[in-house]
Each structure stands twice: as structure tokens, then as C-alpha cells.
Amino acid sequence: MSPAGLQRVFHRRSKLPHVLFALHSALATLCVVGPGYKWWGASAQPFVLGLPFSLAWAVGWLISVFASLLLYERWTRHCEDSERGE
Amino acid sequence: MASEGQLFFGLSTDAWIVSGVSLLYLLGCLWVGMRGGRDASDSAVGYVAGDRAMGPLLMYFVIGATVFSAFSFLATPGLAYTSGAAVFYVIGYGLVGFIPFYFLGPRAARAGRDRGYITQAEMVAGECGHRAMAGTMALVSALSFVPYLALQIKGAGLVVERLTEGHVPQWLGGAVCYAVVLAYVLKSGVMGVGWTNVFQGILMMGLAWAFGLWLPYKLYGGVGPMFERIYEVKPELLSAPGTKSWQWFISAGIISMIGFSCWPHLFMKAFSARDDRTLRRTVVFYPTFMIFLVPIFLIGFAGVLFPVPPPSPEQVLPHMLMSLDLPAVVVGLFCAGALAAGMSTGDAIVHASASILVRDGWITALGRKLTSTEERRWVRIFVVILMLVSYVLAVFYEGDLVSLLLYAYGPIAQFLPGILIALCGRRRDGVAVHIAMLAGVAVCVGLKAFPEWSPYGLHEGLVGLALNVSVLFALGFVRRATPVSARA
Known part of the structure; x- marks a missing residue:
């Protein structure tokens, strides 16, 4: 998607970033605290970068939640700045 | 660590070096902590909430170092050692348990600025229009904090006892470390807690990574070979939930996640932040602190196939370090790191619980009128009382550290509906x-x-x-x- 297209989708009043962030957080909760761990992340193999899959699963979600928080905060900040500019 | 050096007062030369390094760390903490509160005002808001002026760096370390405690440094490797992958629940709850703070923190901070709140219970009671609730929350917080603080004191005592070859007993090690905490909390309040947390956070993160990578390398030739070896001998330890049940894993994860998002000593830092952006950035960068759990896990797994088992699971790391013939300075540094982990949580807890008891129990619930100076004095008195009660529990409690922490989460989790209604509810x-x-x-x-x-x-x-x-x-x-x- 072009930068202009992205701006249209993620404009200040768009609900999409909130929905995406909420869905991602709910999925992360299911996968690291809820039964998602049992369904998809419990196995010891394959080893990922020397770590058992069960640990790599948790670390992977850690990185993913960090990235999602980072993007969401950037968007929140952008909205606040543009509101202040008006 | 070699222990057969010359003996002075019953301690070997190495034990003296370990004690010396730990003592240097304690003096460093004392210096940083005593200077930390120089710029804060003499008011109760200055002592409890740092005049609502904490910037992003301070907030990052306050939250991170407060969360990572003696539990992280001792009980987490202990759990990895005994129950294997069961320990991964700690990453799970820590990771998602803090996300609600992204939304609730700024709301709480705004309510605090508008209506003068500096504690969680005061805010919930005020927003719901029911003062007596502050008293209940204060009492529950204090009762949950005491075992949590006891856990930190017990952890400090354990480390000192083990690394001084039993010459400094647990009760004395805990007492010395927490005398330092008492001094800077009494003098500098939350800003003393904040600046020591920066110092302690850097120290414990650096040491955790150093030991977490070095121990598997020294014992197995690397992290990958270590896990391969464990998989050959005890494969059940590497699949979640390790030797625990899924019931235990999921229910411990959920209750810890809820309790974690409600912890009063973390929540009330919302009232210390300079602005909403600072609070949100603290939540965003918090996972970078969480990654610090990985080397801690590696340390616990490194002990699984260690030839001589430790006296108790929580002592797996000090036990390995003592058995590996390391230079005494390295062992001393570990001791400092473990003490930093416990003290950085203990100081925040004792400061928060005393503030809560005075502000919420005495002033809000019982309706007593105190001037700002009197309030500050009474918070200090309660700091001393709570420290003594926790110390007695730490010395006489015989159970393991994890169950002590899991007990504390239960009553605290009961605050969640109240917090949500106070900050987001339309009918309160x-x-x-x-x-x-x-x-x-x-x-x-x-x-x-x-x-x-x-x-x-x-x-x-x-x-x-x-x-x-x-x-x-x-x-x-x-x-x-x-x-x-x-x-x-």
C-alpha cells in the first residue's frame, strides 16, 4: 500500500488501529497465558536459534507485543500532535 | 570459588572479597538513594509521588526494576531447575499483564492531577464515591505486601548466607541489606527509590545477561548444546508446562497477570509520571526489560544436569557459582546483582504500603485530618513498622518463595473490578x-x-x-x- 493509502486507512479518526491492537493483544494473551500455549506453543522441538520451541514461542510473542505497542504508541502520538495542530 | 584461603575471623579470604564487593554495592545504593530525594519538595506529594515529575528514564527503571525482584533472580531459576518449561508462564503474565496500564495509567494520572490522588485506593474510593473502600484496599494491600516484602528480605538473606559460606546467617544478611533500604526510603521517599532503581536495574540486567550466557557456555559449550543435552536426558522439562499441570500453568498465569496489572506499588507510579506520554512510553519499552528473563531461565536450566544438586531449588545459581571455582570478585558481583533485584522491589513495596496505610487507611477511610508534614512523618513511621513485620516473617517462614508470591497475587487481583469501574465505568x-x-x-x-x-x-x-x-x-x-x- 502506498504512503497515501496508509494515511487514509490509519487516519486520526480511524478505529482500525484500535481494533488491530486489541485483537493482537487478545491473541497474545491467548497464546502466552491461555490455552493457545498448550495448542500451538508447548512442544520442545524444533529448536529455534538453540532454544526449545516452547521458549522461542514466548520470546517471539514478547517481540511481537513490543512491535505492536511501538506502532500503536506512534500512531497515538501522531493523532495527539495533529489534534494539537488544528 | 576457592574457600581454603587464609581465615580471618572465621571467614576465608574469598568470603571477605565477596562480602567486600557486596558492601561496596550497598554503600553505592545508600549514596544514590540518599541523594535521590534532594530536589523533591517537603510535602506528602513530594515524598509519595515525587511531585508528579518523573521523566521517561526514571519511570522505565522504576517499573522494570520494581517488577524484577528476588523472585526473578532466585525463585525463577529455581522453578526452571525443578519444573522446566513451567517457568515460561512468568514471561506470559508479565508481558500481557502490563498492557492495560497503557490505557489505565494516563486516565489514573489525569484523575490524580485533577483531584489530588496519589494512591490507587484513594483514587478508586474517590471515583466511586465510597470512602470506606479505601480502608479495605489499604488493609488488603498491606497484608499482601508483607509476604512480598518478606520474600525480598528472605532472598537477600539466602544469597548472603550462601556466598559467605554460612558465616553470615540469613537473618543478619537480610537485616543489613534492608537497613540500607530503610535509610534511603526514610530520607528520600519515592525519588530515592527511583534513582536506586536506575542503579540496581543496570547492575542486575548486566549481570543476568553475563551469567545467563556464560554458565551454559562453561558447563555445556553453549546455549544450544545445553538444551540438546537436557532434551536427551530429561525431555519432559523442555515441553510446556514442564513437570507442572496445565491447570497450574494457566491458572497461575491468569491470576498473576490480573494481580500484576493491579499491584498498588506499580499502579501508583501513574501519579508520579511527568505526563501521559511518559507513562505510555514506559509501557511500550517495558518488554525490553522482560527479555531479561531469558538469561534468568538459562541459568536455571544450566543447573538441571549439574552434578551436585543445590540444597534447595532457590539456591541453584549461588550453588553453581560456589562450585565452579570462580574468582571471588565475580561471585561478589553476582551477590550484588541478586541483592539489587530484591532491594529494588523491596524499597518500592515498603514505600508504597506505608503511603497507602496512612493516606488511604487513616486519612481517606477514617477521615483523620493530617497536615502535609504530619502525613510525611506517619508514612515514615509505618515504613519502619512494615519493615519489621516483614523481617520477622522472612526469618521464621519455612515455605518456598514462589508460593509466597502466588499467595500475594490473589487478594490484590480482587481490586481489578473496582479499578476498571473507577476509571472507565459510567455507573459507579x-x-x-x-x-x-x-x-x-x-x-x-x-x-x-x-x-x-x-x-x-x-x-x-x-x-x-x-x-x-x-x-x-x-x-x-x-x-x-x-x-x-x-x-x-
């Missing part, structure tokens, strides 16, 4: 929230005493929370049907 029925909270806490305490009554072996906090929410809904319906004039 303080009486209903208070009754539901009391019911939840009563169930927690009851099931702790009689765990066989807990349905499906669930954590008592979860059962309490289910009852809490049910009572809240039931009272909501009943009281909505009752005319306002006829309500309590």
Missing part, C-alpha cells in the same frame, strides 16, 4: 464494588486456609475474582431497582 456504585471486593478477598483467604475446597484446583484468587464479579453484577441489578434515597 461504590457500595456494590466494596461488598463484591470484600466477598472476593474473603474467598481468597478462606481457600488459602482450606485449599482442598478450591474447585478444579484453581488458584484461590481466580475463584475469588469469579465471585467478586458475580456479586457485583447481582448487586448492580438489585441496587438499580432500588430508589437512590433507599440505598446505603
